[in-house]
Amino acid sequence: MKKDKICISNIINIGDEILSGHTVNTNSSYIASILYDIGIFTKRITAISDMKKDIIAQLDESMKNSDLIFITGGLGPTNDDLTKKVICAYFGFELKFREDIWKHILELFSKRGLIPDEINIEQALFPDSIIAVPIFNSVGTAPGIHIKFDDKHIFVMPGVPNEMKTMMSDYVTPFLKDNFSDILYYRDINTTDIPESSLYSILSNDPAFPFGCDIAFLPQGYGVTVRVKNFGEKDFRKNYVDKAVLTIESLIRNKIFAYDMKTPQEELVAVLKNLKLKISVAESCTGGLFMNNLTNVPGASGIFTEGFVTYSNDSKFNTLSVNSQTLCIDGAVSTVTVSEMLDGLLAVTKAGIVCAISGIAGPDGGSVYKPVGTVVLGFCLREKNKRFVNKFLFTGDRITIKEKASNKLMVEIIKYLKKDYN
Amino acid sequence: MKKDKICISNIINIGDEILSGHTVNTNSSYIASILYDIGIFTKRITAISDMKKDIIAQLDESMKNSDLIFITGGLGPTNDDLTKKVICAYFGFELKFREDIWKHILELFSKRGLIPDEINIEQALFPDSIIAVPIFNSVGTAPGIHIKFDDKHIFVMPGVPNEMKTMMSDYVTPFLKDNFSDILYYRDINTTDIPESSLYSILSNDPAFPFGCDIAFLPQGYGVTVRVKNFGEKDFRKNYVDKAVLTIESLIRNKIFAYDMKTPQEELVAVLKNLKLKISVAESCTGGLFMNNLTNVPGASGIFTEGFVTYSNDSKFNTLSVNSQTLCIDGAVSTVTVSEMLDGLLAVTKAGIVCAISGIAGPDGGSVYKPVGTVVLGFCLREKNKRFVNKFLFTGDRITIKEKASNKLMVEIIKYLKKDYN
Numbered sequence: 013m014k015k016d017k018i019c020i021s022n023i024i025n026i027g028d029e030i031l032s033g034h035t036v037n038t039n040s041s042y043i044a045s046i047l048y049d050i051g052i053f054t055k056r057i058t059a060i061s062d063m064k065k066d067i068i069a070q071l072d073e074s075m076k077n078s079d080l081i082f083i084t085g086g087l088g089p090t091n092d093d094l095t096k097k098v099i100c101a102y103f104g105f106e107l108k109f110r111e112d113i114w115k116h117i118l119e120l121f122s123k124r125g126l127i128p129d130e131i132n133i134e135q136a137l138f139p140d141s142i143i144a145v146p147i148f149n150s151v152g153t154a155p156g157i158h159i160k161f162d163d164k165h166i167f168v169m170p171g172v173p174n175e176m177k178t179m180m181s182d183y184v185t186p187f188l189k190d191n192f193s194d195i196l197y198y199r200d201i202n203t204t205d206i207p208e209s210s211l212y213s214i215l216s217n218d219p220a221f222p223f224g225c226d227i228a229f230l231p232q233g234y235g236v237t238v239r240v241k242n243f244g245e246k247d248f249r250k251n252y253v254d255k256a257v258l259t260i261e262s263l264i265r266n267k268i269f270a271y272d273m274k275t276p277q278e279e280l281v282a283v284l285k286n287l288k289l290k291i292s293v294a295e296s297c298t299g300g301l302f303m304n305n306l307t308n309v310p311g312a313s314g315i316f317t318e319g320f321v322t323y324s325n326d327s328k329f330n331t332l333s334v335n336s337q338t339l340c341i342d343g344a345v346s347t348v349t350v351s352e353m354l355d356g357l358l359a360v361t362k363a364g365i366v367c368a369i370s371g372i373a374g375p376d377g378g379s380v381y382k383p384v385g386t387v388v389l390g391f392c393l394r395e396k397n398k399r400f401v402n403k404f405l406f407t408g409d410r411i412t413i414k415e416k417a418s419n420k421l422m423v424e425i426i427k428y429l430k431k432d433y434n
Numbered sequence: 435m436k437k438d439k440i441c442i443s444n445i446i447n448i449g450d451e452i453l454s455g456h457t458v459n460t461n462s463s464y465i466a467s468i469l470y471d472i473g474i475f476t477k478r479i480t481a482i483s484d485m486k487k488d489i490i491a492q493l494d495e496s497m498k499n500s501d502l503i504f505i506t507g508g509l510g511p512t513n514d515d516l517t518k519k520v521i522c523a524y525f526g527f528e529l530k531f532r533e534d535i536w537k538h539i540l541e542l543f544s545k546r547g548l549i550p551d552e553i554n555i556e557q558a559l560f561p562d563s564i565i566a567v568p569i570f571n572s573v574g575t576a577p578g579i580h581i582k583f584d585d586k587h588i589f590v591m592p593g594v595p596n597e598m599k600t601m602m603s604d605y606v607t608p609f610l611k612d613n614f615s616d617i618l619y620y621r622d623i624n625t626t627d628i629p630e631s632s633l634y635s636i637l638s639n640d641p642a643f644p645f646g647c648d649i650a651f652l653p654q655g656y657g658v659t660v661r662v663k664n665f666g667e668k669d670f671r672k673n674y675v676d677k678a679v680l681t682i683e684s685l686i687r688n689k690i691f692a693y694d695m696k697t698p699q700e701e702l703v704a705v706l707k708n709l710k711l712k713i714s715v716a717e718s719c720t721g722g723l724f725m726n727n728l729t730n731v732p733g734a735s736g737i738f739t740e741g742f743v744t745y746s747n748d749s750k751f752n753t754l755s756v757n758s759q760t761l762c763i764d765g766a767v768s769t770v771t772v773s774e775m776l777d778g779l780l781a782v783t784k785a786g787i788v789c790a791i792s793g794i795a796g797p798d799g800g801s802v803y804k805p806v807g808t809v810v811l812g813f814c815l816r817e818k819n820k821r822f823v824n825k826f827l828f829t830g831d832r833i834t835i836k837e838k839a840s841n842k843l844m845v846e847i848i849k850y851l852k853k854d855y856n
Contacts, residue, residue: 307720
């Protein structure tokens, strides 16, 4: 039976690596995004260190304010891994050696051609209680723990992203979907080229704002996403949201490039597949980021066959036949060079659409006329011989400039293809 | 005057985008890593939503348990941005229009060719108190706030990473360095190819363990980092740590690939620069990730001039002259193909070292003989005609497999070059 109420979750990440800043907390985003899609609210995400006092305090607070608690990290076998012990102390569990878990550990080590150490036995110790169930770890040694206490569920998982993700998809997500019904309906409208303030002004100036819904503005690397939510009666939610989306579309149509939190690369792959177009890429300052993002999308091989990172002038000349005079007079970061890179791609590949990026990502290499952040982006449709080549100035550090350039080019291609082919 | 005591910080991130899982909390890692390097401890990182009650509760708790509080997010001009108002309510500040901030907003909009909206005036309102100082925002409209209350410092910054980072480097970091002295000395030893449990066993079996230091094990994507910390008397700390590092080196020397949290790409760029070697790359399943990581390192152009993403069989044949029979009989994911990709790179480029990756990142494309995660990695030194080509099986989702493959190849090259040239 599904619960028909708003379900609140807390996520707790245990371990020094997040607090010292050397590991980005991707585990929490992963769990939170799954919960959000199911309709479970994450009220708080907290990273704390491996200290008994801190773990107990967080757990205790979360038991008071949430229905679901997700704990990751500190399940390893070494001396700084305290999570299991603290959980046992908190709930009054004893640890007991479990043959089935030990067997799995032995199998995993033998598969990897390794021999378990004495301290691995520690990982076969599990809370001896009927309210604590092991979560099978198909890709690692430490089992997870699912504790059912009163009406609450506590899921304890390893901090290694791969192991946590596998447990989520094998066990936790199906469990949540079976037990907690959705309580909201929402849609996301991804916009670009408009600041949050202008977006808000345009929408809020409409007398019907907020259109019977909750409207949130989420800044992303490539623009601002407008999230339209409704928590009303199940049968009416979708209706309200769909109507609000139609109104918002009529107000900012030319700023929309995608829906439902599709990343630029997901949207680009979808659009290209739909048009049966293959893309080829020549990257200079982005150094492979555009292609890396594109190939992060499953099925990218259907629309992408090859690309080039022409980082030096020589390689632009050798691989793409960019004129050496162009490189000398106009420079590598110029509309002429990027246009010639497109010509080179058209000649070298069979792609229906080609695109190119050249710029100065910094921190060095800038000048008065071409400061750091200057990037020229271009694309060309073979069939129509249509060409877009434009110069931009992006702010931020090296990695930010690379990201902005790659995203901007994707968004420009998407907008063009959607307009031109519709 | 610097404080000579352990200084505790709390980081609070405000906003729906982190809790809904759609934005990864990179802001916290950025701030925490800067604090760690200065020697300031982050006790807790918390992400909460834009709700007054939650913000007040977190702020209040942080005021009790920490010396420094870093708040990011919720400084935008729209209705869901509450941070400034809540801060004012908490400290009893009134908001006052500030001419200097408004002038900056106008300038920024005009530079971008945009006209400010009425709601941007909101951003020129600032707490009217001598304990609240604006933090200049050179890349955005919302100023930050530095509050000095008793002995505590609260830094309020925008959630847009670029704006937060600029404020950190322009104002906050220099302030912290001037006011808080370092209280620890530490070094990191990056290992690879050894599980955390074996690492712990080897080290802890030494009678001198933990070598007069605090030893922590931090799992990373490419291996486990051993962090050796000492909080003792300033004049002795470094001595203790250096001695411990020497001992640890003697125990696990062949598992170490770098020091001091250098990423594989940072270490690879440093090693190649040192040897005056240029690298060229051919990527199939990683789709540009290797080159993207490499070019994230400033100065990568000194060691990298060009590379190819040969995603399809055709492109492996056309660009790198991989034998079509090889592709047909052995398949694209084989040691023969990767070896021929290396030959192609040697022929097409002038690089002193070439490397290639071909594999199955999934989710589709696997078979019984070549399951998803099968990746062949190779590299070759032109001068010595030394060649390494090996098949690996990585677990995880598409992006994880790409990351593991790219990191593994980098680490293998680093280890080889360090051994071969020393």
